[in-house]
Amino acid sequence: MAVEGGGIIIKKVSVIIPIYNTKEFLPECLNSVINQTYPNLEILLINDGSDKPCRKVIMEYAKKDDRISVIHSTERKGVGAARNAGMDTATGDYVYFLDSDDYLPLTTIQLLTESIGQYSMLSGSVKKITFKVEADLPERTHKVLENRNKDRLFRNNSVLNRLISLHFIHSHNLRFNEEVECYSDISFLIPAMIYLDRCPYLTDCLYYKRVRNDPITNPALSQLERDKKVGDFLRIYNDMKDCYGNHAAASNFLDQQFLNYYRRSIIMLLADRKQVEQTFNKASISAKKVNPRSMKKLNILVKAEVDQLKKERKAIFSGLIKLHHFLYNAAGAIRSKRKIFLILYRSLFIRLPLKEKTVVFESFLGKNYSDSPKYIYEEMLKSKKGYKFVWIFNEKRKIPGNARQVKRFSLAYYYYLATSKYWVSNSRLPMHLDKRPGNIYLQTWHGTPLKRLVFDMNDVYSANPDYKKHFYKQSRRWDYLIAANQYSSEIFRSAFKYEKEMLEFGYPRNDILHDADREEKAQQVKLQLGLPLDKKVILYAPTWRDDDYYQSGKYKFQLRLDLEEMKQRLGDEYVILLRMHYFIADNIDTAGAEGFAYNFSKHNDIAELYLISDLLITDYSSVFFDYANLQRPILFYTYDLEKYRDTLRGFYIDMEKEVPGPLLRDSSEVISSIENIDIVKKQYKENYGRFYDKYCSWENGNATQRVIERVFK
Incomplete structure (x- = not known):
């Protein structure tokens, strides 16, 4: 605590920030904390084995503000261990957790501290963002709502934007699980739910949760591969059910979390048939712990699947999962002609023999007949070596030669992309296309880069927040990439993470x-x-x-x-x-x-x-x-x-x-x-x-x- 000149007691807030290799986001995060309107802060930076550039930023900020203390770990132990280390060190009256790639409006901590009163925990809102927004907000009316439903308040499984009494934490030995990377918050929140009499919520009190645009180079925990996240969730669920299964409210909450997660994530993971083998036993152990009363509102197919998990009937379960995905895809196909074509592409066309001398061309997403694909096509026309040509357009064009023209996203589009040996394009082909063995993809690209590209950009201020993720998946299909000069060749290697053959010949279009x-x-x-x-x-x-x-x-x-x-x-x-x-x-x-x-x-x-x-x-x-x-x-x-x-x-x-x-x-x-x-x-x-x-x-x-x-x- 601190006492101001007027004798008013100002309670201390310990802000705990685990840090692992977030150099590009850390200044924005830390500036939003040290500039908070609430002054009595203890800022604990938990360096969880970060690299040298990130450690440098940490120490620069530690020198700037004497409220900052740093705890260093020479190896990465995970966010759970980092937060536990922060709680063990904290000396404040309250604890506030902040992730090092996120940031706060400048009044957030003051609003929570002034409003918490006698409550042991007070929560605000978490707003996901894909681009920078200003951290200071216009004046608003803030109200404490006392009748918040516990399940509703905690179903995001996150401790973020919650001001929590340190006495309450120590009294009930609240800890984060250190054995998992994802969902470690659940082990903290479940006992907190049990011991909290009231769970108030403060309106219009925000926390900005960044959705990182580069899940390939340095993913956030939420961007790890689905199989890793599913494994961690099942482990946490099992641990919590073993510890708190006799507490009716906590047990029911956990069951609802499991069933929601099963529908949202586990079923999607099992679209890959190999994952049924790898995940079945772990999911079966968890399903057996679900109270049958929690399953009453499930639809008939999901209920049948969970029942087979409980009974350890892998073959029947596998069949139900296959049916589930067939019905899911069929329902989408009913609403969209393109989805019908995609089903045919994946189930039929891609199994047909590969046409060894057929080449598919596309330029600028089918918008025109131009660029390097045009000049490659016209030169191949002259060679008369028996190739057959297909051009993808949004509308029919007058072009030389006897190439078959197909409309983008038509049935013929999927047929020829599935069966032609060669693809030639100057831009990215859609994510949903599956490149088959034997297929050769020539990416001509469309310019020498002046502007930073893809993985050489820190933030992406574009219409698609998944730009980097999608680009990475699409570019893994390229077999050849053309560069116009040595400068481009070097940049493409880094910006596209491209490791296959670079054709250093200049651009055909030139x-x-x-x-x-x-x-x-x-x-x-x-x-x-x-x-x-x-x-x-x-x-x-x-x-x-x-x-x-x-x-x-x-x-x-x-x-x-x-x-x-x-x-x-x-x-x-x-x-x-x-x-x-x-x-x-x-x-x-x-x-x-x-x-x-x-x-x-x-x-x-x-x-x-x-x-x-x-x-x-x-x-x-x-x-x-x-x-x-x-x-x-x-x-x-x-x-x-x-x-x-x-x-x-x-x-x-x-x-x-x-x-x-x-x-x-x-x-x-x-x-x-x-x-x-x-x-x-x-x-x-x-x-x-x-x-x-x-x-x-x-x-x-x-x-x-x-x-x-x-x-x-």
Whole structure:
């Protein structure tokens, strides 16, 4: 306790924070604690065998605030042991548990401490977040609700955002299980439930629980593999039933937890037939401890399954599980034609003979006929080696050759992906596709990276919080990956965790930029597009912003160029072509700039637009790496450079030093640079030369042929 000047007793709160290799999250977590409005804190950092970078952050904070004490363990013992060590050391009146990848609004501990009164425990809300939110909240009315149902309050199996009397903890010897990684909280909460007379809840008192976006490199406990979590849950359930099975309320609570967990997690684990063998005996031991009265509200199939677990009838249980998943999939299929196709894909198509000389192509999720897949296909057409070709499109296209065109997610789509030996794509194929033995997947990718990618990003501010997890699973299917330069090759290894063969040949899509007759081709493209032959062409090709979206997969873009002013000052000499990233869903408004601005965002092949352009305006899009092959001027319209670099993605290179053109902040600067383009070319001549040598030296016009010779044997 502490006594303020007015004689008011300020009770001490011991904040216990177990830490294991959370360097990237720790500053946000610890700042949210040391800046709490409640001052009388004892902050116990339990270093659970963290690596050197994480230990460094811990010690830096320990030096900043004398309220911080550190307990070091040289080996990882688990969150249960770490929390127990914190409780054994704590000297406060209350204990508050915080995970080191989470953080708090700045008033959370004060609200709990001021409201707890004579209660032994007071709980608030835990809010899961997938992106950063502000830790301070507007003023709200907070109320203590005394009639909270114990089962409802504890069914999340978590001690987080609960202020707990240390005297209460020691009086009842409350401990965390140290034998499991997951669900160790249950061993603390069950006796707490028994001994608590009242379980009050404080409204609008928040705790931010981070859902980590990288469950591959350093997963949170909740992101461990399902079989590990199921094993730990069953062990805890058995231990608690053995200890507290005679206490009616606790026993009933545990049974409901088991049955809910069985339906939510164990059944899903058993979709893998191998897991039935591995899990049956452990699940049977637990099922025998479930009181039959707790099973009355179960549906008939789940009840039958639990009964067979109780009776140790593995064969019957296995059959029921198979039926359960069949009915589950059938119910989904009734609601969705695509799910019917997927069932056929997995149960029938993938068992058909593999077509050894059939190649499936897709570019940008079926949106167009373009990029490296296009050029590989057209070169293979010339070879006449007996291959059959399938192209995946969202809508039918006019393309050369006699390739079969199939609609994305149609029945034919699943049939050909299941039976074709070769897949060629420049983006990720869907998660639900199962790559079969003998299938060869060539991933061409779609650019040299400027922006940090996947596992080189700490946080992902995008529409899909499972981005890294999904990317990892999808990229395990790649057999070959194309890199345009040494720089890309090294980044792909780290950012994609890619360990298979890298084709270091340059991009097939860039071969056209080195053709001897590229000027003649450019004239043909201009005629096809209806562009004036007597004017120079500006190409504007910006990227998309990860954080600016309507919903998953639907991104926004706000055009920041003043097209009307550009037309007025440049229209006698130039026209401008707008080519937006394929993720961007908006229709770009060119009103007021007719005859000057042309929206070619849906033009299939951006390489053709490169050929006809006299200069490029871009920002953080990888297009400038490709365009540099032409050695024509590039302007960088980077009006949001700091935000994009420091918040959203981060860059692999220093744009302010390395890019082959000026960084411009507003539309007027862009226009002035175009008016003085000869001066800009002279200013950046040396930079351009260095840039070309580093990023374009592999590109010599023969990448397509080299890829085909390596992959299609």
